[in-house]
Amino acid sequence: MRAMVVKEWGQPFTLEERPDPEPGAGEAVMKVRAAGVGLTLVTMRTGVFGGEVPRVMGHELGGDIVAVGDGVTNVKPGDRCGVYFYLNCGYCRWCHGGRETLCDNHGGYVGVHVDGGYADYVCLPAGNFLPIPSGLSYEDAAIAADAVNTNWHCMRERAQISPHDDVLLIGAGGGVGVHGIQVAKAFGARVIAADISDEKLEFARKWGADEVINVRAVNDLGEATRKLTDGKGVEAAVDYVGASESFTAAIGALATAGRAVVIGAKPGTVQINPIDLLISEKTITGSRHSTRTELMETMEVMAKGTIKSAIGKRVHFTEVETLFEDLQAETLLGRGALTYDD
Template sequence: MKSAYITGHGGNEVVKVGESPMPIRKPGEVLVQLRAATLNRIDLYMRDSGAGITHSLPQILGLDGSGIVLEVDDSETVLSPQQRVVIHPGIACGRCEYCQRGESVLCASIQYIGEHRDGTFADYICLPAANVFPMPETLDFAQAAALGVNHLTAWRMLFTKAQFKPWETVLIFGIGGGVSLAALQLVKLAGGRAIVTSRDPGKLQRALKMGADAAVHSEVEDVAKAVMAATDGRGVDVVIENVGQAVWTNALRSLARGGRIVTCGATSGDQPYADLRRIFIRQLQIFGSTLGSLNEYRDLLGFVARNSLRPVIDSHYSLQDIHVALDRLASGSQFGKVAIAISE
């Protein structure tokens, strides 16, 4: 089968498009013919170094994807051949204390496709049936693929970690990125108020057209002061951020008393100034979050179907153009997901 894989670590010179062995389906697994995938920051990380992630080379990239069921056990009751499906990228053990209580994303032995095992930038993939879900009928393959990482991450951050309520205000840093845009869509569909930040005024204008209630140009404005002005001096209830050190002080200063920060990334550094006095005096809460559980993915897919949510796709590329797609993501200029067409 055709795939995009890394043969080492460095730049685009280690990313190849060529033939890989066809996966062999085991009992309990589903063979999916992939139609689309989208890029995530981890694809760049795996290309650049993959440090700290146990993997072997060559390694097929790609965490999320959508496609068609080709083969499944005869005893399977939810999935059937030719059904359109989306996948959850985290393959957990199913037996540890975390899996048993429905928190598969906390499984100590979880393996992620595209990181620990071959991913979705390929014609075919085999996954446990539990990781394969019927695809929302309102979406095309690229839009559906986009749900599996960014929207699932934003869902857990908002509804599981922050316990976001419809009457609350959420500050979202770095609008234009996949998780940030997903959070904006979810907040507005749930009835909340959203304030977004970006260094790019064009992205801010697009976010306002999507329903953001206020926008802060972080290149020229003091974010915390602007947030206070937009909330009549109160601050926001929830901060969603995946930038880390560069925005941390403003994130803390923007919170109302009793507010919550949820973080899922540290692209600008992971050792911010803590400001512990502010945290305990204002009784702030800080949550770490990554991806989401199988149950949360099921809930997200139901929400998407009921509310006709459509993920924002920035651009489409063929698998053959994977280098151009990676460059697009690395540039930081995208607004939404960079999608890869796997097969027709």
């Protein structure tokens, strides 16, 4: 099979011919039919997530199971499947308790700690393959598995969006953010999209944002947000950037009992006034990816057409490097997608 291989972290992909994978006990092999590409991959390729090289990257995937190893009962050849991104143990308190992204025995990520799907075939623990509901394309199933399900977990569990909420999304014009707009709208929120360029904000509007704020055109994002909410502030602020400045702005934009959630993050510090938290019962928290169940729910919601994948550009998987270049240059609007041969 053909595989796009990272030989050293930080280096471009190399097209290699490799033997087709054979499933070991408890594993399954999927022929990849579609894949997604986002900014997280660019960060991962720098090596900051760890993992051994050489490595085949790629975790947003859809395809057909072609072979299963001994003991596999959850999938069979011919099944259309999406892929769950995390390698969790399945038996710790967090895995059992419905919060598996906090797994005590977290084994890393597909495409970082084991080979992913920028290749004709991918071999993974069978439990990482989840059925694609009928009516959902391979490509939508791929995009569901990071760009959308991360938002599904965030908006419902962490930001706890209700139909009467005003919600601020910082970095809403990015590949994950534009899907966040749709998920927040699906939970009934009024969405205020903040980003740094008019082009990204226009894209955010196209995907459903009710109001937009160009962060570079205002002095204080919190103040600009309050102007759009009759002085109240927002019930939830979700920060896709996760820099000290952006998360400080997220907290500053909150209404009474508001929730500030960091969903993308950079190293930094944020100052918090404990009195403000006490008086107004604000919540400051993070949101980490999604559970398998939430990915299945996300695919079902997408199959109904409530949330659509926002694809900015498609290339063949052997040309994935061009999408990485676009992401680094910040010229890609929405998610990148890869096509595969029939």
